[in-house]
Every structure is written in C-alpha cells, then in structure tokens.
Amino acid sequence: LMPAISKLKEGEQLFDIAIYQNTYYAVGARAAYGYREFKSEQDSYRNKVVALIFTPLGKEDEINQRIHAEAQVIHNKFNPNLFAQSGQDCQEYATFYVGDSWMGIEARFVREAIDEDQLRTLPESAPFIAGMHAYRGEVIPVIDLARMLGHPHYFTDYRQIIVIEDKAASLRFGLFVSALGEIPYLAPTQIQPMNTFFRGASHNPGIAIANIAQNSMLTLITAQSLWDKVLSVRSQSAEQVYA
Numbered sequence: 001l002m003p004a005i006s007k008l009k010e011g012e013q014l015f016d017i018a019i020y021q022n023t024y025y026a027v028g029a030r031a032a033y034g035y036r037e038f039k040s041e042q043d044s045y046r047n048k049v050v051a052l053i054f055t056p057l058g059k060e061d062e063i064n065q066r067i068h069a070e071a072q073v074i075h076n077k078f079n080p081n082l083f084a085q086s087g088q089d090c091q092e093y094a095t096f097y098v099g100d101s102w103m104g105i106e107a108r109f110v111r112e113a114i115d116e117d118q119l120r121t122l123p124e125s126a127p128f129i130a131g132m133h134a135y136r137g138e139v140i141p142v143i144d145l146a147r148m149l150g151h152p153h154y155f156t157d158y159r160q161i162i163v164i165e166d167k168a169a170s171l172r173f174g175l176f177v178s179a180l181g182e183i184p185y186l187a188p189t190q191i192q193p194m195n196t197f198f199r200g201a202s203h204n205p206g207i208a209i210a211n212i213a214q215n216s217m218l219t220l221i222t223a224q225s226l227w228d229k230v231l232s233v234r235s236q237s238a239e240q241v242y243a
Contacts, residue, residue: 054141093185194208
C-alpha cells in the first residue's frame, strides 16, 4: 500500500492516494504509541499498531479519464492570435473544448456561460441529453456533445454550460464544455466547408473547418447544425429501441 508505513515511528502520521479494487482512496495512517494506551514505560513489550482511514474518491477508470482530459486541455490550450485577422468580412467566433478537440461558433449565438448547479436529469432521456436547466425564467435542455460524439464520458474541474441561442430559428439550449477558449476573428479565406473533407452521414455537427495560425484547426458549428444532429441521433436511438 504505502512502503513508508513500515517506517512510521510512534505517533507519526502520513497521507497518500492508493488504488484498491479499482477504486481510488485517500488514505490516512497514524502509528499508535503502543498496543495498549495504559502500558507503562517500564514494559518493553511493544506491538506496532497503525490506524488506517480509507476515504473513497471514485472509480479508477473514471478518475483516470478525468486526469487524461485535464492533461489534454492543458496540452491543447487554444490561444490564437486575436488580431491575426481583421476586416469587414471577418467574424468573431467563441471557442470551446469538447471531447478531444476545439470547436467554434459565431460569438453572436453564445449568450453566456453558466454553472451546472441547477441541472436536473431527465429519466429515460437520450444518453447525450445531460438534463434540463433553469435559465432566465425558462427551462432549457443541456446537450453532452462529447457523449454524442462517442467520446468517453468524463468530467473536468472546469466544466461549464454555455447557453446557445438562435432567435431566428427559435433555438435555445445549453452545451457542456470542458474549457472556454479565446474569441478569434476568422476570415472567409480561413474557412472550408466540411463536405469538402467528408461525405456521408456523421454525428459530428461541424459545418466547416477553420485553419488557425500555428497549424491549429477549429471545427465550426452553428446552433442549427448542432440541434439538427441532436434530433437525428435521438431519432436513430429510438429506431434501434423499437427495432
């Protein structure tokens, strides 16, 4: 468990993280002063006793995924040069990290980022529907895009919901993200439609790929493309259930 335990002197203590039966535990250890508290100093007989306290932290695979996700976010930190592009044709894009990649949507479609404190799950809903969240007097669905795209479901310490709204299409919903990025300006010359790269059905809601400076790629979505994929995947799931 912890090799240092055998070296503990009377009254000393230590702390460590351990894995036992596929579960992470916070382990505290303290060496006692003797087998019985009432033994006198003249009694030379001693049994070394160490008290252990195990506090479960979570399943091993889930925590490992979380550690990996945090490492990926840090490794793939998205910090484009905000002033690399400018001009009348450029658009601002809000960027966020989902699954294992950075995505972007026109900044005008993003209302704000909110915490998940008021998220309520829905029984028998599609796996990628994280639940419903109260927002400005309404209730909006929250989409777990990472799960919809088939990525292992994991959490990071920095997980928020961004509220996306397209008034013209009467759409308003939340989207789970693992990190928020910068808001770069993108020119039309940087954007290539997705169908020039891929053809056929896909769960990916991306409509285009943006080439950012320093060889960074950004998958671009719209509120409508994302919602259309949600409806499509939900319909396919329902067909499989009743097939």
